Amino acid sequence: AQSVTQPDIHITVSEGASLELRCNYSYGATPYLFWYVQSPGQGLQLLLKYFSGDTLVQGIKGFEAEFKRSQSSFNLRKPSVHWSDAAEYFCAFGYTGGFKTIFGAGTRLFVKA
Amino acid sequence: DGGITQSPKYLFRKEGQNVTLSCEQNLNHDAMYWYRQDPGQGLRLIYYSQIVNDFQKGDIAEGYSVSREKKESFPLTVTSAQKNPTAFYLCASRLTGLGTNEKLFFGSGTQLSVL
Numbered sequence: 729a730q731s732v733t734q735p736d737i738h739i740t741v742s743e744g745a746s747l748e749l750r751c752n753y754s755y756g757a758t759p760y761l762f763w764y765v766q767s768p769g770q771g772l773q774l775l776l777k778y779f780s781g782d783t784l785v786q787g788i789k790g791f792e793a794e795f796k797r798s799q800s801s802f803n804l805r806k807p808s809v810h811w812s813d814a815a816e817y818f819c820a821f822g823y824t825g826g827f828k829t830i831f832g833a834g835t836r837l838f839v840k841a
Numbered sequence: 842d843g844g845i846t847q848s849p850k851y852l853f854r855k856e857g858q859n860v861t862l863s864c865e866q867n868l869n870h871d872a873m874y875w876y877r878q879d880p881g882q883g884l885r886l887i888y889y890s891q892i893v894n895d896f897q898k899g900d901i902a903e904g905y906s907v908s909r910e911k912k913e914s915f916p917l918t919v920t921s922a923q924k925n926p927t928a929f930y931l932c933a934s935r936l937t938g939l940g941t942n943e944k945l946f947f948g949s950g951t952q953l954s955v956l
Binding site: 737760762764769770771772773774777779818822823824826827828829831832833834 | 941
C-alpha cells in the first residue's frame with residue numbers, strides 16, 4: 729500500500745542553523761512528491777513539488793528538497809532557518825491515475841533564538 | 842482574489858446534533874476534498890468529489906455526509922453518528938480530479954468542538 733512516513737514528530741533548531749526534515753515513501757513506481765507548510769490554525773501552503781527530471785527541487789521561502797529513488801526519500805532542507813519558519817511541515821505524495829493525495833503525519837518545527 | 846473559503850472558523854456541537862461546515866471555492870476547480878486533522882495524525886481524507894453531482898468516500902467517511910450540487914460548493918455535515926467529531930477540518934480543491942500531480946489549494950479550516 730502507498731504510504732508516506734515522516735520519522736520526526738518535532739524538531740527544534742536554532743535560528744540561523746540549517747534544517748533537514750525527513751520524508752520516506754512507499755510506492756512501486758515514481759510518485760509525485762510535495763512538501764506543504766501549515767501555520768497554527770491555518771490551511772496548508774505548497775512549498776515545492778517533484779514530478780520528474782532534476783532531483784533537486786527549489787521551492788518558496790528558500791526551501792529545497794532532493795528526491796532519492798534508491799532511498800525512497802524526499803527530504804526538505806533549508807540552509808539558514810528564520811524564526812518565521814516555525815510551523816508544521818507535511819510531506820505528501822500522489823501517483824499516476826490516483827485520485828487522492830496521501831499525507832504524512834507531519835513534523836512540527838520549533839525555532840529557538 | 843481566487844481562493845477557498847471555509848466557514849465558520851469555530852463551531853461547537855451539542856450531543857446528538859448534526860452540524861454543517863461550509864466550503865466555497867471560486868477557482869473553477871473540478872475536484873474538492875474534505876480532510877480531518879488530528880494532532881500527530883496528519884490529514885485523513887473524509888470525502889472527495891471529482892465533478893458536480895458525484896462524490897466518493899475517503900478513508901474515514903463514517904459519520905459524515907456531503908453534497909456537490911454546485912461546482913463552487915462542497916459542504917460537509919458531521920452527523921450525530923460521528924462519536925468523536927472534535928478535530929480541525931480542512932477543505933481543499935484541485936483543478937482536475939485525476940490529477941494528483943497537481944497541487945491542492947486549501948481553505949483556512951474549521952475547528953469543531955463538542956460541548
